[in-house]
Amino acid sequence: MIWLSLRTQRTETLIAAALVALVAAALTPSGLHMLSVYHHDGLAGCAGSASAGGCDDLVHSFTNQFESLRNALGWLTLAPGLIGVLLAAPTILELEHETHRLAWTQSITRRRWVTSKLATAAATAAVAAVALIVFLTWWHGPLDRLQGRLDAGSFDSEGTVAVGYTLFALGLGLAIGAVWRRVTPALVVAFAAYVALRVFVDTWLRQRFAAPLAATWSMRQSGPDLHRARVLTEYPSNRFGQHILLKHAGDACLRKLGGVVAAPADGHCKLARLAQYTHAVYQPASRFWLFQGIETAMFGGAALVLIAFAAWWIHERTS
């Protein structure tokens, strides 16, 4: 039966493999280039600790050079969803073309057929996702060491979440397809729903997995290490962390002096002192694995429920 499962999803497996290979082939040159610049410019020394002398400029120029490339690769976040719905296709195609009746009237039980089909699809999807993760983690390496992995571009394609995304898209495709039995509309709807949910999690939900940290520090001190954190907001403030908009501060100062701009020597409008602090709200870099765990469990759990539903529906409600 495993032979049949693999054979019926051969085309989809090849497409998924080609997709992964294409990404790897397209990005390997830039990955190698980035790595060589990283080592050549001695950025490794800047990665761990807070900015040593000259590091800020180096890091700045390096990230300027490569960040746009990474951002241009934002569409890669769609890859797990594509692979997932792609591998849902073989099972839905069987229901659409009614070849499941051919399989179910051989000597194997329906349960075995369903289990084998879905397990093979899930395993293939997971392997493709892991391959993507391994490659993109390598590619992001230098940027990650400087900027951390909590920004969407890295977070989505590293760690374990992409396996969850892929299985979730697979489950969504299978569940909708099992009921609908039309491969094209089912997979289009599944993919659209997948994208919508991902956008929601990326832009709204993820930063709420754990309350962000807040810090206010004087301009003269070095604040928390934000290089590799995900900074939600950062602004000049007073020492209570209240946002100082410099323009308003100026107005307040003007009002206070009755519309006459005082010479600094008058000394009562301490405009400069008002904003001598920085306030930041952020998720620290150390929360990467916590967030990965939460999000993987979320998508992976939903994937399990959806795949189980599809299996039940095909087993019980299909003939």
Next chain:
Amino acid sequence: MTVLAAGGLGKRYGARWALQDCTLELEAGTVTALVGPNGAGKTTLLQLAAGLRRPTTGTVRVLGHDPLREAGAVLPNVGFVAQDHPLYRGFTVEETLRLGRKLNPHWDDGLAHDRVARLGLSPRQKVGRLSGGQQAQVALTLALAKRPQLLLLDEPVASLDPLARREFLQSVMEAVADTGMTVVLSSHIVADLERVCDHLVILSQARVQLAGPIDALVGAHRLLTGPRSDPAAVARVHDVVSESHTPRQTTLLVRANGHVYDALWELHEVHLEEIVLAYLGRTEVPA
């Protein structure tokens, strides 16, 4: 031995009964034609027998087992060719046979390859490129190489041209002659079935209208013609299946209980096709 037994079998889809109160017994070695218009419940009955659907009421037993709950005991002994003989269109002929070999314990690989060779098919041909008749033959090969005791064929020739139709039915007859297997074959084309089948089940409006050996059924029915009259007197003794009237003449098709002795009527033999049409034309359900 009873190969297929249905008792009070019924299947409802939503509010509509596709099959109702079906009680049947098919003996080993019989070749049964399941006849009825589209939507009469033929496919439903065959799918219930193959364990593809769950009955709403009643029971169906194949070789003494429940085809759904005891699929492991039933499936290896049942060959099934679904309507429009679905096959994996991307598979080659060889891969299709490989599928049969992998999924069936009693698979007869020699028989499968012999049949494919006799059909003139190359093992490397893609199934999707074959003609409709060839695809039907490949589907039949898959069913026959299981060495089934019961072969279920759902409208196997409906989509075929007359030549392919004859060749397909010829293949079925050869297989029956070789193995003595029990066959149930559904169709709405009566002429094809008469040469192949020895038993008949007429399904109409989700119910069994008539069932039995074809010889006995043909022998029991008579066509009566006579001057225009009310058939009530005949109906008291015999079952009037259909009646038609012209201004001067009345024609009755009856299922005779014993001999028909009545000087009023002229008796004729009837053909199977007339019997089938008469039963399919009836709108009321027999008592």
